[in-house]
Amino acid sequence: MLQLLLLAALTLCGSHAEPGSDGMQRVVGGTEAKTHAWPSQISLQYYSGGGWHHTCGGSLIQRNWVLTAAHCVDSNRNFRVVAGDHNIYKSEGTEQTFAVSSIHIHPRWNSNNVAAGYDIALLRLSGSATLNSYVQLAVLPSQGTVLANNYACYISGWGMTSTNGQLSSVLLQAYLPVVSYSTCSSYSYWGSTVKDTMICAGGDGVRSGCQGDSGGPLHCAVNGVYQVHGVTSFVSSLGCNVRNKPTVFTRVSAYISWISSVIS
Template identity: 40%
Template sequence: MREVLLTFLLIASTSAFDFSCGDPVYKPDLNENSNNVVPFSWPWQVSLQAKRGISYSHMCGGALIDPTWILTAGKCINEGMKYRVVLGKYDLTLTEGSEQYIEPVKMISHPMFNPKCITCGFDLALLKLSWPVVFTDKIRLTCLPAAGEELPDNYTCVVTGWGKLNAKGPKPRKMQQALLPVVEHDICSRSDWWATNVMDTMICVGGYSKTACEGDPGSPLNCFGSDGRWYVNGVGSFTGSYPCNTARKPTVYTRISAFNSWINDVSPSSSIILPDLHFCASSKL
């Protein structure tokens, strides 16, 4: 009886912790001159790994939005491959003791997504995990923005992942970050920017001297809300055939607030959307 009671108390004590989205235990360093990540300061960032031969390797990023659901890019999903989701990671080359390895049982791309036309939009997918994650100080949820929410021009967000920092450099073993400004759609769709390649269901970030680079598809665009929580306002979609950090060719993210209904339909158990969020007119983190 005592063991049963202790188990019940443990579950009850962790329940409130589990669903506190967008509030990392280890606070990120928001120095815009540094790409270094405070270990585990983005605890919803996951590594989506594909099996090649007998081993797995990092392919895409993703964000934990529910105990059993991962948000990533549609381009990251190939039905013929075997995947695992790795949570609680900082250094991809080390066993850190905080990891959880969970295989997805469902991989659902948006029905309008066309892998042969990434710029056509709808580059979004949901992965259902085989079992719920066990929440720790290094594994937590991010929040989803309110439906229709659009970030103002020059709003500073943080891109995270294990992608290249420059075109000629290697992929890092440790998670990296970059503070990047949002570029409003009217600018990003100009002929000398991305022109008609960007839709209003996308978010452009960077494009002046720094962007997210190769290896970042599916990784979250983390934006700080006026309520003091972090939100996944986008997932990495494309940078085109241009080298990393090309001027006027910002990284393009799928805008999550354009797909709240679809996310709710696919993962009705999710209760992480906070509808009363308002982003400030500008943000200098």
């Protein structure tokens, strides 16, 4: 089986990524998102060594519920959620911070078999977010929706800007078109590692998710409204931006009934 690299950031370097001279500072190969362009995006942080550290992304789907990846929260850590953020190393006055009151990991998630799928979790927050121009709820797709090959989507996150690099200080985005399941599950791509409950996107060898992007959204516009179709899950252990190894996401539309059952 191909080696997978889960995209949680487990350690955080003291310094943060600076834009390259060409301005190409990205998720990997992306650009800085317009401030608060993705107002449902949150930073999931854990407490260690006297401070809080970004580890994953996520999406605010109710005022007190966040959607993220199971592998982000299957360790015994003290987590918090920051909404309304842009630069995670500065206080900008737009942030709303919440303790996590309960963690709901999909019951079929198995951390020893990531390729089985089910890399999805819901976090209940200690309070309810105030919705404003900086903090909004994500729109989820209809149950069972599958986007066509090459459908235009964007990943966003504070993840590393190169393989084994450093986290980005500001929220980045990158254009990652969908790679159909038939292509992504073919031998020259991911083969049987990828399941039909996942979405592949990217794979051009330039742009991709990377560590620190896990749990964050794949945004795809449907009928003029951006919906969160994917939860960032894994890339190839050979590197984040490997050609024909697209970033793999949990397909949100496969889990709508589970999400509804947990938050109802």
